Amino acid sequence: MGDEADFELRLKEVADKVTVALDQLIPPASGPEADLMRAMRHAALANGKRMRPFFLLETGAMFEAPEKTLLRTAAALECIHTYSLVHDDLPCMDNDDFRRGQPTVHKAFNEATAVLAGDGLLTLAFKILASSETHEDPAVRVMLIERLADAAGARGMVGGQMIDMLEEDSPRDLNTITRMQRLKTGALISYATEAAGIIGRARELERNALAGFSNDLGLAYQIADDLLDATGDETAVGKPLRTDEIAGKANFVTLLGVDGARQRVRLLAAQAKEHLAIFRNKADILLQSVDFVLDRTR
Amino acid sequence: MGDEADFELRLKEVADKVTVALDQLIPPASGPEADLMRAMRHAALANGKRMRPFFLLETGAMFEAPEKTLLRTAAALECIHTYSLVHDDLPCMDNDDFRRGQPTVHKAFNEATAVLAGDGLLTLAFKILASSETHEDPAVRVMLIERLADAAGARGMVGGQMIDMLEEDSPRDLNTITRMQRLKTGALISYATEAAGIIGRARELERNALAGFSNDLGLAYQIADDLLDATGDETAVGKPLRTDEIAGKANFVTLLGVDGARQRVRLLAAQAKEHLAIFRNKADILLQSVDFVLDRTR
Numbered sequence: 001m002g003d004e005a006d007f008e009l010r011l012k013e014v015a016d017k018v019t020v021a022l023d024q025l026i027p028p029a030s031g032p033e034a035d036l037m038r039a040m041r042h043a044a045l046a047n048g049k050r051m052r053p054f055f056l057l058e059t060g061a062m063f064e065a066p067e068k069t070l071l072r073t074a075a076a077l078e079c080i081h082t083y084s085l086v087h088d089d090l091p092c093m094d095n096d097d098f099r100r101g102q103p104t105v106h107k108a109f110n111e112a113t114a115v116l117a118g119d120g121l122l123t124l125a126f127k128i129l130a131s132s133e134t135h136e137d138p139a140v141r142v143m144l145i146e147r148l149a150d151a152a153g154a155r156g157m158v159g160g161q162m163i164d165m166l167e168e169d170s171p172r173d174l175n176t177i178t179r180m181q182r183l184k185t186g187a188l189i190s191y192a193t194e195a196a197g198i199i200g201r202a203r204e205l206e207r208n209a210l211a212g213f214s215n216d217l218g219l220a221y222q223i224a225d226d227l228l229d230a231t232g233d234e235t236a237v238g239k240p241l242r243t244d245e246i247a248g249k250a251n252f253v254t255l256l257g258v259d260g261a262r263q264r265v266r267l268l269a270a271q272a273k274e275h276l277a278i279f280r281n282k283a284d285i286l287l288q289s290v291d292f293v294l295d296r297t298r
Numbered sequence: 299m300g301d302e303a304d305f306e307l308r309l310k311e312v313a314d315k316v317t318v319a320l321d322q323l324i325p326p327a328s329g330p331e332a333d334l335m336r337a338m339r340h341a342a343l344a345n346g347k348r349m350r351p352f353f354l355l356e357t358g359a360m361f362e363a364p365e366k367t368l369l370r371t372a373a374a375l376e377c378i379h380t381y382s383l384v385h386d387d388l389p390c391m392d393n394d395d396f397r398r399g400q401p402t403v404h405k406a407f408n409e410a411t412a413v414l415a416g417d418g419l420l421t422l423a424f425k426i427l428a429s430s431e432t433h434e435d436p437a438v439r440v441m442l443i444e445r446l447a448d449a450a451g452a453r454g455m456v457g458g459q460m461i462d463m464l465e466e467d468s469p470r471d472l473n474t475i476t477r478m479q480r481l482k483t484g485a486l487i488s489y490a491t492e493a494a495g496i497i498g499r500a501r502e503l504e505r506n507a508l509a510g511f512s513n514d515l516g517l518a519y520q521i522a523d524d525l526l527d528a529t530g531d532e533t534a535v536g537k538p539l540r541t542d543e544i545a546g547k548a549n550f551v552t553l554l555g556v557d558g559a560r561q562r563v564r565l566l567a568a569q570a571k572e573h574l575a576i577f578r579n580k581a582d583i584l585l586q587s588v589d590f591v592l593d594r595t596r
């Protein structure tokens with residue numbers, strides 16, 4: 001490890017593992033309902049960064065948590081993330097035609113299939129976690145399920161998406177956007193490290209450190225995403241950019257400016273890293289990953 | 299007990315209990331995302347028959363299963379049923395404006411809110427089951443979750459909805475419709491009795507009897523629903539009827555005729571009751587309920 005090429009390789013390896021796991025976990029396309037599975041696969045097996053799974057797996061590795069449990073939990077988390085993208089891309093929501101460098105589900109299939117494929121992926125996430133294949137102890141499985149339902153539900157990700165929809169016509173300030181981010185994207189990023197702590201049987205002090213870390217990281221990631229939207233290259237990113245600008249929506253960059261946003265990312269990155277101090281050199285990979293995922297060009 | 303008025307009262311009592319439970323379990327409307335909770339409440343607290351909860355609670359009562367566990371599981375099941383109605387009513391799906399005697403969620407709010415409210419209810423179902431409030435034994439909770447995810451997912455309810463969408467433009471035969479029914483509505487009805495068996499720690503023989511019962515009941519209920527669609531009174535039912543006729547979709551009534559469909563319902567009802575023989579007089583209420591729910595005028 002150490003240099004950037006090695007790190008990128010590691011990120012790619014994790015992403016591939018998650019894709020293989022999802023391929024095995026999503027039912028094969030068969031029967032008259034086969035298009036449903038095809039649509040679920042189209043969305044979930046596409047070339048995603050798998051950032052949430054990456055943080056789950058690398059945090060879990062610090063605790064020497066069982067890899068199979070981590071991988072299945074990461075796959076469940078990615079099912080939730082993917083379903084949210086499928087529904088978010090619908091014409092009645094963000095109305096996006098491209099995602100991860102390919103047509104969105106409602107473009108490649110149709111709207112009804114996109115609604116159902118999202119529903120199917122959301123349900124599959126809980127099925128994966130409930131299975132005895134994930135962990136031998138049902139108490140661990142049920143805790144992973146309860147926390148995922150919290151992170152993904154009306155007081156978590158879905159609530160954040162609701163704020164995002166509502167705010168399209170009204171002016172947004174930094175408080176509203178920060179709250180929206182904490183729910184819409186922050187909750188699932190926090191789940192990644194929290195789930196790893198549950199699986200790895202982390203102590204309270206460690207769980208608190210992970211919560212602080214993922215909180216700062218999640219916010220930094222969103223600001224980096226807004227920077228990418230404002231300054232990135234559409235072809236490299238694989239989805240339309242300047243979307244907030246076009247929709248006249250305020251985001252961290254419109255409110256803080258490009259330089260202000262960059263400075264905020266650096267500050268949050270430093271803060272995120274400080275939380276990891278208690279893990280000493282076991283946190284090396286997580287520390288490296290902070291700069292890497294925040295230095296976004298795609 | 300015994301006469302129809304008493305029975306109707308009992309059905310109403312169960313429905314009210316479930317509505318009260320849902321009212322407590324769905325987060326209150328607050329924060330900028332308040333419309334999300336309002337939409338979830340609009341859908342879930344409306345005047346539904348609560349047929350699935352009824353079968354869950356009455357089956358559980360046969361085993362003297364703990365009422366709180368039954369009620370929370372019934373509420374979770376109703377969250378799943380309700381979310382499926384909210385998504386099914388969307389313009390890109392069945393495009394229905396009325397449901398349970400009131401405007402559908404996308405009419406009362408908007409489409410984006412309906413998508414998110416459905417997602418929120420689906421996620422809430424698993425949160426309810428995962429909570430230690432539902433049952434002290436995590437192994438029971440996780441089994442309830444796994445079976446619900448099976449019944450509701452791509453190889454269950456969502457798969458059935460997919461077949462329903464696909465078949466709009468192609469001719470349907472009895473086999474396709476029976477398969478679609480088994481997934482789309484049968485899976486959740488079967489879950490009602492299966493979950494009660496899990497909570498009540500039913501023996502294998504009893505679980506098999508419940509599976510046979512709910513399988514016949516579910517199919518009979520769908521045929522009765524198609525009869526209602528073909529012959530019912532729109533005002534009493536509270537939603538548009540003749541929908542299949544208008545869409546030119548085959549259903550059990552168009553394929554079997556009104557008399558043939560009625561005969562099939564009677565046959566299945568008798569078969570359903572036979573499965574309950576092993577429970578002797580403990581099954582009295584379930585036996586009564588069969589005729590009652592199949593004699594549908596609303």
